[in-house]
Amino acid sequence: MNNGLDPNIIEAQFERLKTDEYQSELIEQAENALFADQESGEKAMRTINDFVSDYLENGRHQPIDEWLIGRFNFYPDIWENEQEKIDTANVIISTIDSLVKNQIDVEKALNKGKTLANVLNTKLTDIANQNGFDPTDTLKAIDEGLENANLASTEMYLGQAIPLTPKSESTTPLDIARNITTKAKINANLHLMAYGVRTIGERLYNAVKGKENRSQSEELLHILRSSIETAENKGVQVAMSGGVVVSAKKGWIKAGFDTLNKIENVIEITRQKLDRVTDLVLSVGEGWNDTRILDKVEQGILKTVDVAAEKAKFVVSKVITKVEKTCENWLKTKGRMIGTKIGAVIGSVTKVGPIATVISATIGGYVGEKVGKFVADKVVKPVAKTVKKITYGAIDVVKDTAKTVVSTVSEGVKRVGKFVSSGVSKVKDFFSSLL
Numbered sequence: 001m002n003n004g005l006d007p008n009i010i011e012a013q014f015e016r017l018k019t020d021e022y023q024s025e026l027i028e029q030a031e032n033a034l035f036a037d038q039e040s041g042e043k044a045m046r047t048i049n050d051f052v053s054d055y056l057e058n059g060r061h062q063p064i065d066e067w068l069i070g071r072f073n074f075y076p077d078i079w080e081n082e083q084e085k086i087d088t089a090n091v092i093i094s095t096i097d098s099l100v101k102n103q104i105d106v107e108k109a110l111n112k113g114k115t116l117a118n119v120l121n122t123k124l125t126d127i128a129n130q131n132g133f134d135p136t137d138t139l140k141a142i143d144e145g146l147e148n149a150n151l152a153s154t155e156m157y158l159g160q161a162i163p164l165t166p167k168s169e170s171t172t173p174l175d176i177a178r179n180i181t182t183k184a185k186i187n188a189n190l191h192l193m194a195y196g197v198r199t200i201g202e203r204l205y206n207a208v209k210g211k212e213n214r215s216q217s218e219e220l221l222h223i224l225r226s227s228i229e230t231a232e233n234k235g236v237q238v239a240m241s242g243g244v245v246v247s248a249k250k251g252w253i254k255a256g257f258d259t260l261n262k263i264e265n266v267i268e269i270t271r272q273k274l275d276r277v278t279d280l281v282l283s284v285g286e287g288w289n290d291t292r293i294l295d296k297v298e299q300g301i302l303k304t305v306d307v308a309a310e311k312a313k314f315v316v317s318k319v320i321t322k323v324e325k326t327c328e329n330w331l332k333t334k335g336r337m338i339g340t341k342i343g344a345v346i347g348s349v350t351k352v353g354p355i356a357t358v359i360s361a362t363i364g365g366y367v368g369e370k371v372g373k374f375v376a377d378k379v380v381k382p383v384a385k386t387v388k389k390i391t392y393g394a395i396d397v398v399k400d401t402a403k404t405v406v407s408t409v410s411e412g413v414k415r416v417g418k419f420v421s422s423g424v425s426k427v428k429d430f431f432s433s434l435l
Helices: 007-017 020-034 038-057 064-072 082-111 116-131 135-158 173-192 195-211 214-224 231-250 266-299 304-334 339-346 354-372 384-410 426-434
Strands: none
Touching (some): 007 020, 007 135, 020 038, 020 195, 038 064, 038 195, 038 354, 082 231, 116 135, 116 304, 135 173, 135 354, 173 304, 173 354, 214 354, 266 304, 304 384
């Protein structure tokens, strides 16, 4: 069960993760996973920059769909036909709209004393009732997807997959939702562990910064600090998403539309394209959200110990949005509700593993550098010192979790049963206190 690991080995592995040398290794892995090559990375970031700059200059003064389709017209070679271009623009805009709405709904529910688990269960039950499927199947798929993503992340960071949450035998929807929110908090900490990955965005920003100007940086900072439901806050995310989607379709970002050529059914290819656009948009949303969180820490509005819990709220909002958009994309392409096929279609319901981490961290690093580069003392931007402090805290939380799991298993306590009911796990108590 513990694959030969012991707490001392885990301690050493996690401490090594804090070193600049190992973070540099992660940067290399991340760049190889994300971009075709160095030139592709620069082309992608230049494209995102063009989209954002044009939005700030022109996009805010016209309907967002007209602006986005107009930008897409600069890349006629990547669209099969006019309808694909229009559908892609609509999915980007509607995904951002849904994501922001879900973030607001989650926050309102928490302020009323609800738990993340309760919000997730209620939201997915509503979606299930509207689309004719069993919410329990979807919750199980999300739970499994997050577990696999967390295992993949520990393998990426530590060279070995380590289970970080106890397995539960309960099949009630609310209990599964509780498992998901626990794993969401683990996932949030895992995403925070690789501070080095964020320097990809900063470095690529420096390669394309020639087109920047001070006034636009100040405008972007103002938008960053505005309420999430403002049209401009959503508009910037639409602009970034447009640039990312174009870069993915160009092949500069590898984790986008690869493997589609293996699908023979034309309708299924169309649906998969829309689903992958959704995934890219949600990764962009996470990068933007990360920058907002880090900026709040820098301003003293948010404590570093609260960052993982804030990110976990986003993970839940992202999961809800992903299910909503999957159902919409199915109906749009298949012409019928998703129904009983939900389990098979959702599968690993949201890309919350290493690749999504790389995309969102790169976008976050890019935004953080972009908004702060030319305003100097007028902005307290997310600097490396703050990111490292948050990172070290996240590493320690995950380290303690991993050591507790390995120690418990090595002492003969089963992950199912005794471990679940045990009150001695300080890590479990920590996460339970956040629910």
